[in-house]
Amino acid sequence: MSQSxxxxxxxxxxxxxxxxxxxxxxxxxxxxxxxxATVTITNDGFTVTVEEARTLLATAFVFKDMFEEYTYHPEPxxxxxxxxxxxxxxxxxxxxxxPLNTLIECLNIFGTSSVSTASKTxxxxxxxxxxxxxxxxxxxxxxxxxxxxxxxxxxxxxxxxGTGHPLTLHIxxxxxxxxxxxxxxxxxPEPQLELPFDDKAINPPPRNRAxxxxxxxxxxxxxxxxxxxxxxxxxxxxxxxxxxxCEEPVTLSYKLSHISRAIRALQNSTKTSLRIDNEGFLCxxxxxxxxxxxxxxxxxxTEFRCLPLDEIHV
Amino acid sequence: xxxxxxxxxxxxxxxxxxxxxKYGDEMYIFAAAExxxxxxxxxxxxxxxxxxYSRVFFTRYNVGQRGSDCPSGSQEPVGxxxxxxxxxxxxxxxxxxxxxxxxxxxxxxxxxxxxxxEEEEDSLESKFVxxxxxxxxxxxxxxxxxxxxxxxxxxxxxxxxxESYVEIGAKMLKDIxxxxxxxxxxxxxxxxxxxxxxxxVIIRSMxxxxxxxxxxQLTTELVLSPEEFNQYHIASVPASIAFQLREFTATVxxxxxxxxxxxxxxxxxxRPVVIILETNDTECLFAISTTFDSMQxxxxxxxxxxxxxxxxxxxxxxxxxxxxxxxxxxxxxPSKSASTAVPHSARRKPVKVVQRQxxxxxxxxxxxxxxxxxxxxxxxxxxxxxxxSVPLRSSPAVPPSPVKQEEEGEEPRQEEPLFLPxxxxxxxxxxxxxxxxxxxxxxxxxxxxxxxxxxLEEFAVSDHKGEDAEVEDVLEIAATQSDHSSDKVFRPLFEx
Numbered sequence: 001m002s003q004s005x006x007x008x009x010x011x012x013x014x015x016x017x018x019x020x021x022x023x024x025x026x027x028x029x030x031x032x033x034x035x036x037a038t039v040t041i042t043n044d045g046f047t048v049t050v051e052e053a054r055t056l057l058a059t060a061f062v063f064k065d066m067f068e069e070y071t072y073h074p075e076p077x078x079x080x081x082x083x084x085x086x087x088x089x090x091x092x093x094x095x096x097x098x099p100l101n102t103l104i105e106c107l108n109i110f111g112t113s114s115v116s117t118a119s120k121t122x123x124x125x126x127x128x129x130x131x132x133x134x135x136x137x138x139x140x141x142x143x144x145x146x147x148x149x150x151x152x153x154x155x156x157x158x159x160x161x162g163t164g165h166p167l168t169l170h171i172x173x174x175x176x177x178x179x180x181x182x183x184x185x186x187x188x189p190e191p192q193l194e195l196p197f198d199d200k201a202i203n204p205p206p207r208n209r210a211x212x213x214x215x216x217x218x219x220x221x222x223x224x225x226x227x228x229x230x231x232x233x234x235x236x237x238x239x240x241x242x243x244x245x246c247e248e249p250v251t252l253s254y255k256l257s258h259i260s261r262a263i264r265a266l267q268n269s270t271k272t273s274l275r276i277d278n279e280g281f282l283c284x285x286x287x288x289x290x291x292x293x294x295x296x297x298x299x300x301x302t303e304f305r306c307l308p309l310d311e312i313h314v
Numbered sequence: 315x316x317x318x319x320x321x322x323x324x325x326x327x328x329x330x331x332x333x334x335x336k337y338g339d340e341m342y343i344f345a346a347a348e349x350x351x352x353x354x355x356x357x358x359x360x361x362x363x364x365x366x367y368s369r370v371f372f373t374r375y376n377v378g379q380r381g382s383d384c385p386s387g388s389q390e391p392v393g394x395x396x397x398x399x400x401x402x403x404x405x406x407x408x409x410x411x412x413x414x415x416x417x418x419x420x421x422x423x424x425x426x427x428x429x430x431x432e433e434e435e436d437s438l439e440s441k442f443v444x445x446x447x448x449x450x451x452x453x454x455x456x457x458x459x460x461x462x463x464x465x466x467x468x469x470x471x472x473x474x475x476x477e478s479y480v481e482i483g484a485k486m487l488k489d490i491x492x493x494x495x496x497x498x499x500x501x502x503x504x505x506x507x508x509x510x511x512x513x514x515v516i517i518r519s520m521x522x523x524x525x526x527x528x529x530x531q532l533t534t535e536l537v538l539s540p541e542e543f544n545q546y547h548i549a550s551v552p553a554s555i556a557f558q559l560r561e562f563t564a565t566v567x568x569x570x571x572x573x574x575x576x577x578x579x580x581x582x583x584x585r586p587v588v589i590i591l592e593t594n595d596t597e598c599l600f601a602i603s604t605t606f607d608s609m610q611x612x613x614x615x616x617x618x619x620x621x622x623x624x625x626x627x628x629x630x631x632x633x634x635x636x637x638x639x640x641x642x643x644x645x646x647x648p649s650k651s652a653s654t655a656v657p658h659s660a661r662r663k664p665v666k667v668v669q670r671q672x673x674x675x676x677x678x679x680x681x682x683x684x685x686x687x688x689x690x691x692x693x694x695x696x697x698x699x700x701x702x703s704v705p706l707r708s709s710p711a712v713p714p715s716p717v718k719q720e721e722e723g724e725e726p727r728q729e730e731p732l733f734l735p736x737x738x739x740x741x742x743x744x745x746x747x748x749x750x751x752x753x754x755x756x757x758x759x760x761x762x763x764x765x766x767x768x769x770l771e772e773f774a775v776s777d778h779k780g781e782d783a784e785v786e787d788v789l790e791i792a793a794t795q796s797d798h799s800s801d802k803v804f805r806p807l808f809e810x
Contacts, residue, residue: 229456230454230457
């Protein structure tokens with residue numbers, strides 16, 4: 001209500017538009033195992049973060065290049081009635097909580113964001129193999145990549161007016177068809193689980209990269225349960241592991257139900273980076289497919305951070 | 315036990331295990347020196363399946379401790395056995411068979427004592443290990459717990475003199491079976507009735523239970539010529555058998571995927587139909603119990619009332635039947651007439667095809683019955699006896715039919731107890747019963763023992779016993795009627 005009365009002062013905090021929501025929906029679906037997610041908006045894009053059992057933290061990084069249009073105006077501080085408890089931080093970022101499953105369902109309101117992602121996966125793989133950026137095989141014109149491939153893509157315009165306002169989505173399949181307007185209630189953000197990953201601890205200096213005895217497995221993933229156990233050994237081969245660095249043998253256990261949360265995102269990802277720091281803290285970064293270069297850093301990725309179960313065995 | 319499979323044989327092995335998983339949830343593994351035998355049976359024990367892979371099927375195969383030639387191998391049958399959950403093994407195998415990067419697959423049974431293979435595994439139970447070697451040196455190891463076999467299943471294949479056999483190509487059989495509704499879930503148990511005559515073969519589906527709404531079911535009938543069969547030998551024409559479609563479909567699918575001609579052997583209703591798929595390195599045996607109401611295809615005078623609503627297309631069959639009725643089959647004749655007198659609900663009950671043998675009480679299949687008692691005490695849990703499903707390859711004494719002989723030579727029959735005593739009866743009781751009925755065979759004795767446990771419904775499980783049961787029934791009814799002294803009841807009527 002207030003924004004209509006004061007159109008000059010009350011600008012939209014976030015306004016994005018995209019002609020094909022499939023990449024965006026796939027990104028959200030990868031972390032869509034918890035209903036409540038925290039969205040943090042910055043100048044370069046926004047992150048969608050969920051946590052489970054205070055152990056697993058999954059973040060989808062959505063960069064602004066994924067959208068055709070991305071405008072972000074930091075919330076004017078004077079309009080907020082809150083005291084300036086965190087004013088220094090809120091200048092650069094806005095955070096709110098949102099029911100993530102509702103958002104995903106809204107994106108799929110025409111049924112076109114999920115069906116096509118399954119078939120799209122192959123095309124993504126093809127594109128990755130070809131190294132080309134064609135959107136579709138039979139349409140290779142330079143401009144075609146800016147349009148939805150099959151004409152079925154769902155276009156979306158999303159806007160957020162600031163604290164206390166709903167997230168508004170305008171979704172349409174094509175210009176002549178029906179348009180859906182969804183308003184999703186936002187909530188004040190809960191304090192987030194802080195899992196700082198020690199980036200320095202995982203990058204050993206090059207002198208430590210001594211070749212290992214070939215008999216020992218380089219990377220072993222082991223799972224055990226009441227119906228048996230399973231382990232997978234991966235050698236340090238360029239064909240298998242693009243890059244592998246390990247200072248000393250280490251064995252760590254994680255709860256499988258937490259790790260398997262990443263499966264959904266893993267199935268869609270094109271490249272995976274797995275890192276474990278000195279405290280056994282696992283960081284899994286999944287490179288997600290993105291629509292193509294529109295300049296700059298267009299690669300979206302999802303990050304999973306998980307705390308280990310046991311003490312570190314060194 | 316170590317066995318290595320290349321990708322091609324891994325795929326066919328997986329197909330076999332897929333078929334076996336339709337038969338039962340537990341897979342019984344027995345690794346002999348020359349072959350690996352896997353068997354399964356369903357819960358009702360009405361169907362049994364056995365896969366026997368000879369060592370040439372594997373690229374490498376050896377049983378026993380690695381590198382150690384066991385000196386006592388001359389006497390003791392070298393072999394290991396155990397049981398695993400079929401589904402968990404199949405899940406592993408399917409993943410490997412579908413993965414194009416798998417270069418070889420190793421199956422092995424690891425004893426807990428032989429801890430030199432895996433240093434971190436210090437569990438007390440044996441493991442069935444499936445190890446997939448993929449490209450670029452990726453190794454995927456799956457360990458499944460291997461349980462000791464507590465009660466093995468024994469299928470005794472004793473074809474009679476009057477055995478019929480037909481052989482049909484896999485593709486042809488697949489085309490036939492595709493016409494019949496497949497089983498989805500546990501809703502129905504459709505049966506397949508086969509009628510073999512001189513000039514034609516009739517296959518018809520039959521639902522033995524109504525669906526949840528009590529609606530009538532679809533019945534499909536297919537008539538084909540005996541010329542479609544590679545071999546066609548029917549001992550007594552016309553013959554008809556009926557059995558469950560569910561497991562048979564699994565067998566047909568496997569036969570089609572491997573392109574092995576299917577050989578079906580059967581004797582008479584109530585005796586299991588035996589299906590054999592054989593290649594030069596694999597031998598598969600399936601036994602499915604048959605039921606009794608298969609006479610409907612070629613109606614006999616006794617069963618004609620049930621087929622009063624016969625469709626017109628079966629009329630030519632009746633003529634065939636009338637021609638043949640002049641010379642009824644030698645053995646099935648009386649048994650047929652006996653079984654028609656059994657109550658209809660009891661006749662539907664399929665017979666168990668396997669006999670559960672408790673390995674704790676009976677160690678080895680022994681030639682005489684009294685040795686069962688002696689072997690009760692001396693069972694060392696360390697040395698696992700071979701499950702009785704292992705074909706002993708004894709040359710059959712009586713060549714029963716022109717079919718290949720080695721398929722028949724399953725067990726020395728008539729000598730050993732086919733049915734071992736159930737837990738309710740002590741050995742003494744067995745001996746007592748045996749003494750009283752000295753002139754009946756072991757099989758009949760076992761049938762008697764089973765009737766003690768089960769109720770009247772089980773009377774129809776065997777044609778012999780069905781006959782006896784019927785006689786008993788009649789006697790009882792007669793007795794009760796005489797007690798009521800029908801003379802007094804009827805006398806007033808006569809006086810009027």
